[in-house]
Amino acid sequence: MAVDPIHELPHASTDPAYCETWAYLLTDLERKTTLLVHASWLPGRGVGNHLVTLQREGQAPQSLRVESREPWKSELFELEVDPWKNAHVRCPRLELDLEFPAFTKPVDFGSLFSLGHGMQQSHVQAGVRASGRIGGERLRAVPGFRDRSWGPRDLRQMGRLVALLMTGVERDLFITVNSMTHRDRPFSASPDTSLGCVVVDGEVTVFDTAPRVLRNADATPAVFEFPGGVVVDLDLADAFQEGRFLADRTSAPDGFPTADPVLMIRMYALAAQARGLGRLAGSYQEGFLFTN
Numbered sequence: 001m002a003v004d005p006i007h008e009l010p011h012a013s014t015d016p017a018y019c020e021t022w023a024y025l026l027t028d029l030e031r032k033t034t035l036l037v038h039a040s041w042l043p044g045r046g047v048g049n050h051l052v053t054l055q056r057e058g059q060a061p062q063s064l065r066v067e068s069r070e071p072w073k074s075e076l077f078e079l080e081v082d083p084w085k086n087a088h089v090r091c092p093r094l095e096l097d098l099e100f101p102a103f104t105k106p107v108d109f110g111s112l113f114s115l116g117h118g119m120q121q122s123h124v125q126a127g128v129r130a131s132g133r134i135g136g137e138r139l140r141a142v143p144g145f146r147d148r149s150w151g152p153r154d155l156r157q158m159g160r161l162v163a164l165l166m167t168g169v170e171r172d173l174f175i176t177v178n179s180m181t182h183r184d185r186p187f188s189a190s191p192d193t194s195l196g197c198v199v200v201d202g203e204v205t206v207f208d209t210a211p212r213v214l215r216n217a218d219a220t221p222a223v224f225e226f227p228g229g230v231v232v233d234l235d236l237a238d239a240f241q242e243g244r245f246l247a248d249r250t251s252a253p254d255g256f257p258t259a260d261p262v263l264m265i266r267m268y269a270l271a272a273q274a275r276g277l278g279r280l281a282g283s284y285q286e287g288f289l290f291t292n
Contacts, residue, residue: 003106003124005083010071011150016044017118019153020071021248022079024087024100026130026144027269027281029169031137032057032240034269034283037089039079040248041071049248050074052091055241055269062094063245087146098132100146104174104199112195112208113149115158115182121151127167127174127199143167143281155251155263159183161287164224166232166272166280173277174199175232179210183289198230200277221284234272234284241269263289
């Protein structure tokens, strides 16, 4: 079933916990560059958060975050959206001018992105090919990822998060999973919620069970075995960028330093391989809730 384009646009809500997010990520293997653009908006409070993180080979990582008073526009960046088809991001401070056209249909996860009270979001993802400019460099059809969420949101309901977000380099592949464990569960507990998809040449499969993960001697992931038979090989030793970030305003304390709970997400940018399908580019992410 098609996802109504109206859901790409901001919604109205008086719930102070209701949060809208739009996220765009690219992974350029050739230039060893990764970029995350993230916009969050709280319609019940009339305030949001805009975040850009840029990591480039041979340059210091850059991470900029500002408060916004509009969903798609701030002093940091401006976002133009063609619902489910394309997004255009301009960030003068980092000399970014990029488009993120989708090559997959919007993948609708419905209400799977949920951890009970305080975290009940609708969630849509798609694979993209980013083109445009970062500084003086021109990019063309770089593998990327986009997602869209709306509903009550507090990522600090998570105790742990494991995510793999991968896009095909030569072939139209899009393979993702987010597995989440509630903060009140033991650290060793299995995920409470998983949502993922495999898109191969336009054919979409959505699943709600966690993939089987095989690990190396140092406990880093080596193999993801997805429902349906797709297998992804990766090695974090091959990651060319690594960064840490907090996702959005509803998932972070009001100020820092803080003794309040903080969900820190560590992101690795790297290449991977889908067996029998082709090369992938994207990120592996781990999130942990620090309670003090």
